[in-house]
Amino acid sequence: MAKGLEQGDSAPNEAHIAVHWREEQYIYPSPKFVGQAYLSDPAVNERFSMDKFPECFREYADLLSWDKYWHTTLDTSNAPFWKWFVGGRLNASYNCVDRHLEKYKNKAALIFVPEPEDEPIIALTYQELYNRVNEVAAMLRDFAGLKTGDRVTFHLPMTLELPITMLACARLGVIHSQVFGGFSGEACGMRAADSGSRVLVTMDGYYRSGRLIDHKANADVAVQVAKEQGQEIDKVLVWRRFRDKPASAAPMVKGRDYFVDEVLKEYVGRKVEPESMPAEAPLFLMYTSGTTGRPKGCQHSTGGYLAYVAGTSKYIQDIHPEDVYWCMADIGWITGHSYIVYGPLALAATSVIYEGVPTWPDAGRPWRIAERLNVNIFHTSPTSIRMLRKAGPEEPKKYNYHFKHMTTVGEPIEPEVWQWYYEVIGKGEAVIVDTWWQTENGGFLCSTKPAIDPMKPGSAGPAVPGIYPVIYDEEHNEIPAGSNRAGNICIRNPWPGIFQTIWGDPDRYVAQYYKKYNRDPKSKDWRDWPYFAGDGAMQASDGYYRILGRVDDVINVAGHRLGTKELESACLMVAEVAEAAVVPVVDDLRGRMPEVYVALKPGVKPSKHVEEKIVHSIETTIGKIARPKSVRIVPDMPKTRSGKIMRRILAAISNTMDIGDTTTLLNPDIVEEIRQMVQGKERLATKAGPEDIRRFGEET
Ligand code: WT7
Numbered sequence: 001m002a003k004g005l006e007q008g009d010s011a012p013n014e015a016h017i018a019v020h021w022r023e024e025q026y027i028y029p030s031p032k033f034v035g036q037a038y039l040s041d042p043a044v045n046e047r048f049s050m051d052k053f054p055e056c057f058r059e060y061a062d063l064l065s066w067d068k069y070w071h072t073t074l075d076t077s078n079a080p081f082w083k084w085f086v087g088g089r090l091n092a093s094y095n096c097v098d099r100h101l102e103k104y105k106n107k108a109a110l111i112f113v114p115e116p117e118d119e120p121i122i123a124l125t126y127q128e129l130y131n132r133v134n135e136v137a138a139m140l141r142d143f144a145g146l147k148t149g150d151r152v153t154f155h156l157p158m159t160l161e162l163p164i165t166m167l168a169c170a171r172l173g174v175i176h177s178q179v180f181g182g183f184s185g186e187a188c189g190m191r192a193a194d195s196g197s198r199v200l201v202t203m204d205g206y207y208r209s210g211r212l213i214d215h216k217a218n219a220d221v222a223v224q225v226a227k228e229q230g231q232e233i234d235k236v237l238v239w240r241r242f243r244d245k246p247a248s249a250a251p252m253v254k255g256r257d258y259f260v261d262e263v264l265k266e267y268v269g270r271k272v273e274p275e276s277m278p279a280e281a282p283l284f285l286m287y288t289s290g291t292t293g294r295p296k297g298c299q300h301s302t303g304g305y306l307a308y309v310a311g312t313s314k315y316i317q318d319i320h321p322e323d324v325y326w327c328m329a330d331i332g333w334i335t336g337h338s339y340i341v342y343g344p345l346a347l348a349a350t351s352v353i354y355e356g357v358p359t360w361p362d363a364g365r366p367w368r369i370a371e372r373l374n375v376n377i378f379h380t381s382p383t384s385i386r387m388l389r390k391a392g393p394e395e396p397k398k399y400n401y402h403f404k405h406m407t408t409v410g411e412p413i414e415p416e417v418w419q420w421y422y423e424v425i426g427k428g429e430a431v432i433v434d435t436w437w438q439t440e441n442g443g444f445l446c447s448t449k450p451a452i453d454p455m456k457p458g459s460a461g462p463a464v465p466g467i468y469p470v471i472y473d474e475e476h477n478e479i480p481a482g483s484n485r486a487g488n489i490c491i492r493n494p495w496p497g498i499f500q501t502i503w504g505d506p507d508r509y510v511a512q513y514y515k516k517y518n519r520d521p522k523s524k525d526w527r528d529w530p531y532f533a534g535d536g537a538m539q540a541s542d543g544y545y546r547i548l549g550r551v552d553d554v555i556n557v558a559g560h561r562l563g564t565k566e567l568e569s570a571c572l573m574v575a576e577v578a579e580a581a582v583v584p585v586v587d588d589l590r591g592r593m594p595e596v597y598v599a600l601k602p603g604v605k606p607s608k609h610v611e612e613k614i615v616h617s618i619e620t621t622i623g624k625i626a627r628p629k630s631v632r633i634v635p636d637m638p639k640t641r642s643g644k645i646m647r648r649i650l651a652a653i654s655n656t657m658d659i660g661d662t663t664t665l666l667n668p669d670i671v672e673e674i675r676q677m678v679q680g681k682e683r684l685a686t687k688a689g690p691e692d693i694r695r696f697g698e699e700t
Helices: 014-018 031-036 045-048 055-061 090-095 098-104 125-141 161-172 185-195 216-228 260-267 303-316 332-345 367-372 382-391 413-426 506-513 565-574 608-621 646-656 669-679
Strands: 072-075 084-086 106-115 123-124 150-156 175-178 199-203 205-208 212-215 233-238 257-261 281-288 296-301 324-327 352-353 375-379 405-409 431-435 469-472 485-492 531-539 545-550 553-557 560-562 575-588 591-602 630-633
Touching: 014 413, 031 296, 055 072, 055 303, 084 303, 090 098, 090 161, 090 332, 098 125, 106 125, 106 367, 106 485, 123 125, 123 469, 125 161, 125 260, 125 281, 125 367, 150 185, 150 216, 161 175, 161 281, 161 332, 161 630, 185 216, 185 281, 185 608, 199 216, 216 233, 233 260, 257 260, 257 352, 281 332, 296 303, 324 332, 324 560, 352 367, 367 591, 382 413, 382 591, 405 413, 413 431, 506 531, 531 669, 545 553, 553 565, 553 575, 553 591, 565 575, 565 591, 565 608, 575 646, 591 608, 591 646
Parallel strands: 106 352, 150 175, 150 199, 175 281, 199 233, 233 257, 324 352, 324 375, 375 405, 405 431, 591 630
Antiparallel strands: 072 084, 106 123, 205 212, 281 296, 469 485, 485 531, 531 545, 553 560, 575 591
């Protein structure tokens, strides 16, 4: 234990404090769950052992229907640009739709639950999904002129039209790039430009918290912003929320904007042959935030990705065709792509899509949906669990539903919140998997195998089959299990779901994810290219991983990444602002929230008006999800002698943590001044604080 102590430190260092948590008791899955589970034979560990890599992943690839079987499981000749199942050809839409028709054509593929409770629920059978995907594919090809390899940006809310349009693209080999519907038009336009999309697919409106949102207006901004970036969007295809009334006041631009339902009249009953795509052809882009301002378009493959999400949906989510599966994530995030659409549909599942917010109109809503639809597999984030607990701690008990399986994803879950999930939402009957992974990863990396490994609240569990994590310190030494020390979690080996590159920026792909621990940049051996995830973690002696949060300038808000640089540049767009620094602050419900510090230009007086302008700028450039917890206008920023803003100190102040030594700063006095502004005159007792905040914005 405690390497630091051996070296003669008497006081425990910060890393020790941060990682001292109580070991939780194991909780075992019920015999009923184990009895029906797809994966209950521990021999899986043997089948996916390191010496069977990469051939072990044949098992996942064999869940798919291939037009042409592949010859090389993993090609590492252009490391770290991995190629999986080389030589193989397949179509993702065929695999998620057509091949299920024989057995399941009358089974619900997707069930749409509108937010207004008096609107009817819509179940779409596999047959009807097939019809609609074909018609939309015909329209995208013949009306919008899209062809294999083109990119198309979606800015769609949670509706059936989103997976239908995704699958229509997949049918043509067109690369879709869905931007989270809650992001602003500007954020959408930037991403559309980056991907080189000339077609934007959107919807006129949707419901959120009881309000009908005018969404089409965002498309007009997106087209304008894309144009400023040099990307012409010549067609905007607008799905309509209602057939009998408009959901948006924004006018349609003649020759550019088209209502999809009107265009589709020409394509009724049309069929489109699924394009036989190489396994390595890109299936979609998913943008995510990084340490620099520009969002990264993570490029995911067709064969490797689909095999990986099918395999993990089957073994970790335990989705059988007869189950009713509901993941509350938004399809605009990777969780929705992998575990609402592609994974479940590849397995012929029934997947529920809910339009609105979980607590609308009250905290009983999810449980009414679960009861009515007989949902038996449930998937959500710690943030939603915390919100549901706060709004209705006794609500789940009032409803007659029974989950066999539940997932948590997106951020660390506190053991106490985990217990409530287990006891109250799960009624002590459902097994829980805490799944750790990222947009870049395609699918789960760490999780218990639900019928094999016991649960341990607050731990993501061991790695999933075929994944070999390792924790390195800054000097590339392995930190062993049970050492009680934290480090950077990496994955030793590539896996089929890993993204292929950052769209248009292969150098950044290598620099950000592989350079840190690469042993030889010329090596073609995957063993020399551990994947750097950017999360701090530690491994208990039983092999379970506990994820401690980001080690870079990324804030995980409600389970989603926001780059501080993106937020800061939004602040700097306000004319009065001279300098901006954004730091994470712990929030009871959302995990973390951004807190903004700004210094104003000489002569500008602090005012509510300036604060409001800053919040507005963040909301319009990124979206409401990025709304800061507070805006602090300070006289100056704490800076190093070389003039760098010390974000770590601001984060310590925001979170009442130990500020540390400030004597070497350019302007040490400002620290106490800011502390008093934020915390008040009295010195509050400082806390050790979580790992991701302790290290936040550290100068390296
Ligand atoms: C970051 C990835 C892919 C899921 C949705 C978020 C954090 C994710 C867990 C978990 C602790 C988690 C990590 C990761 N994270 N799952 N089970 N326990 N932390 O995707 O936006 O790409 O964010 O979310 O910090 O790096 P994302």
